[in-house]
Amino acid sequence: MKKVLVIGAGGQIGTELVIELRKRFGNEQVIAADVKDECSEALKTGPYVKMDVLDKEFVRSYIQEEKPTDVYLLAALLSATAEKHPEFAWRLNMEGLFTILDLAKEGYIQKIFWPSSIAVFGPTTPRDFTPQYTVMEPTTIYGISKLAGERWCEYYFNKFGVDVRSIRYPGLISYTSLPGGGTTDYAVDIFYHAKKTNSYTSFLNEESALPMMYMEDAIRATIELMEAPKENVKIRSSYNLAGISFTPKQLGDAIANEKDGFKMHYAPDFRQAIADSWPKSIDDTSAQNDWGWKMKYDLTEMVKTMLENVDISKLN
Numbered sequence: 001m002k003k004v005l006v007i008g009a010g011g012q013i014g015t016e017l018v019i020e021l022r023k024r025f026g027n028e029q030v031i032a033a034d035v036k037d038e039c040s041e042a043l044k045t046g047p048y049v050k051m052d053v054l055d056k057e058f059v060r061s062y063i064q065e066e067k068p069t070d071v072y073l074l075a076a077l078l079s080a081t082a083e084k085h086p087e088f089a090w091r092l093n094m095e096g097l098f099t100i101l102d103l104a105k106e107g108y109i110q111k112i113f114w115p116s117s118i119a120v121f122g123p124t125t126p127r128d129f130t131p132q133y134t135v136m137e138p139t140t141i142y143g144i145s146k147l148a149g150e151r152w153c154e155y156y157f158n159k160f161g162v163d164v165r166s167i168r169y170p171g172l173i174s175y176t177s178l179p180g181g182g183t184t185d186y187a188v189d190i191f192y193h194a195k196k197t198n199s200y201t202s203f204l205n206e207e208s209a210l211p212m213m214y215m216e217d218a219i220r221a222t223i224e225l226m227e228a229p230k231e232n233v234k235i236r237s238s239y240n241l242a243g244i245s246f247t248p249k250q251l252g253d254a255i256a257n258e259k260d261g262f263k264m265h266y267a268p269d270f271r272q273a274i275a276d277s278w279p280k281s282i283d284d285t286s287a288q289n290d291w292g293w294k295m296k297y298d299l300t301e302m303v304k305t306m307l308e309n310v311d312i313s314k315l316n
């Protein structure tokens with residue numbers, strides 16, 4: 001019987017992942033875990049446990065008792081926040097991973113999902129159509145932690161047979177739960193401001209092309225990878241996922257097509273340097289070939305869906 005534990009369930013990915021996993025496998029089969037005392041309304045449809053992923057003893061005893069078959073470990077600090085708290089980011093992004101990998105090695109977990117990111121690439125990586133295998137010299141703490149994590153995942157698979165699966169997510173765009181602390185967050189913020197004031201000041205310059213993906217596609221990719229037959233998952237570090245590549249200007253133009261008079265302004269900050277070190281577009285042929293990945297949402301459809309659904313009361 002499948003029993004899923006999602007750690008970091010309160011975050012941008014976690015919230016929607018729990019909702020979709022509960023639809024597929026049943027509310028009671030999917031336990032949401034996060035560091036907060038209480039979960040959001042969206043997660044109240046099933047079990048919730050308060051869990052600090054750095055509290056190793058608690059995580060170990062909880063998992064040894066509950067024996068979830070699948071664990072999704074999403075708790076992490078994103079790129080921009082990690083630059084402000086490098087030591088904590090390193091600890092949070094790495095220690096939780098070791099705890100979960102070891103529990104799987106000891107036989108308490110059957111399958112692990114751990115997210116990586118386009119942040120594993122750096123300024124020496126080819127930036128257009130970035131291949132699965134290429135130069136990787138990340139310059140952010142977040143990117144360094146994700147690249148190190150990828151290497152550990154592959155090591156645990158090769159050495160101990162731990163069934164760990166991973167995706168290098170592009171920037172993720174969604175309306176259910178706000179992102180926090182990422183360099184790609186402008187592509188979510190923009191929709192709230194477009195609806196509220198019909199204008200937006202981007203913290204990245206107009207030419208900063210980055211790979212992005214609509215959340216529904218990202219969640220589907222995640223579950224498809226986790227449900228793929230083990231032998232099809234040939235890459236045990238992390239799979240490239242392409243999504244849609246666009247610049248702030250192109251996103252602004254697509255919004256202006258839907259909203260008359262929408263105006264973009266630009267005030268790049270420290271996040272510009274992070275964006276400049278990341279790929280502009282990604283080659284995800286391996287994901288397509290190995291487990292049949294196919295994206296659905298293009299820019300126009302994503303923009304329409306976001307404008308229809310963002311709730312501006314969430315914006316402070």
Ligand code: SER
Pocket residue numbers: 078079080116117118119142169170171172181182183184185
């Ligand atoms: N979207 C993330 C960030 O901007 C990258 O994984 O930090």
